[in-house]
Amino acid sequence: MTKKQNIVAIIPARYGSTRLPGKPLINLAGKPMIQRVVEQVRKATLVDRVIVATDDGRIIDAVKRFGGEAVMTPSDVRSGSDRVALVARDLPEAEIVVNVQGDEPLIEPAMVDEAIRPLVDDRSIDVGTLVKRIDNAEDLANPGIVKVVMDRRGFALYFSRSPIPFRRNGSTPEACYKHIGVYVFRREFLPTFASLSETPLENAEKLEQLRILEHGYRIKATVTLFDSIPVDTEDDVKTIVAKLERIHA
Numbered sequence: 001m002t003k004k005q006n007i008v009a010i011i012p013a014r015y016g017s018t019r020l021p022g023k024p025l026i027n028l029a030g031k032p033m034i035q036r037v038v039e040q041v042r043k044a045t046l047v048d049r050v051i052v053a054t055d056d057g058r059i060i061d062a063v064k065r066f067g068g069e070a071v072m073t074p075s076d077v078r079s080g081s082d083r084v085a086l087v088a089r090d091l092p093e094a095e096i097v098v099n100v101q102g103d104e105p106l107i108e109p110a111m112v113d114e115a116i117r118p119l120v121d122d123r124s125i126d127v128g129t130l131v132k133r134i135d136n137a138e139d140l141a142n143p144g145i146v147k148v149v150m151d152r153r154g155f156a157l158y159f160s161r162s163p164i165p166f167r168r169n170g171s172t173p174e175a176c177y178k179h180i181g182v183y184v185f186r187r188e189f190l191p192t193f194a195s196l197s198e199t200p201l202e203n204a205e206k207l208e209q210l211r212i213l214e215h216g217y218r219i220k221a222t223v224t225l226f227d228s229i230p231v232d233t234e235d236d237v238k239t240i241v242a243k244l245e246r247i248h249a
Helices: 033-042 057-065 080-087 109-121 137-141 185-196 200-205 209-214 235-245
Strands: 007-013 050-053 070-072 098-101 128-134 147-150 156-160 177-185 220-223
Touching: 007 033, 007 080, 007 109, 033 050, 033 057, 033 098, 033 109, 050 057, 050 080, 057 070, 080 098, 080 177, 080 185, 098 185, 109 128, 109 177, 109 220, 156 209, 177 185, 177 220, 200 209, 220 235
Parallel strands: 007 050, 007 098, 050 070, 128 220
Antiparallel strands: 098 177, 128 177, 147 156, 147 177
8 A cells, every 4th residue: 555645735925915915814704814725725635734834923923823833934035836845844754745825715625635636646746736727718818817738648838927829710729728826846856946046937927837847847737627716906805705705604
């Protein structure tokens, strides 16, 4: 029987945000957003431990109040995945590390499990993520929704804020997918990731995952039927609160 692998989810939660300062602490129907995220990730059946990685004592305090675990990290870390790599250095027992964004309060626990499963089943995979079929032209054109194209084995070829693949004849491509920002790393790959220099495409698109592809590593993309709503604007906050109020009505 295959030995169970130790899996730790790390949620990067930075206090500063251009559009929504203090975003992890925004009240969503009675709970701070970071609590909503932690509670959802804890329900994932493959996750053994959940840690919040932040740069602000106010977030540390909020996490402790609801009984969560949090660690302080520097404020000048390059990206969420770099913050995760920093925390993972002190987790020698972890074999797989999951990066769940701190602004995904409605993420389905099953999505986290879906992203993890390929690394549990295939030890040759170092990085995994999630994608979902795009079913409307508005999402395809929206630069705030990251698109991805994959090879026949389900490994990402490229991520872009532009519509990809290009529709030369004007028709809707059969295989248009958007990226959902859950990353799963084999722990021994994280020091490699943290040592990689920033790359031209990463900086052009402002997408940290392109650093991995540009340096010649692969990302396994798992197709999910679930969707999630990241919180980036005040309108997103209103949408999330309305959904939560309906759920608990």
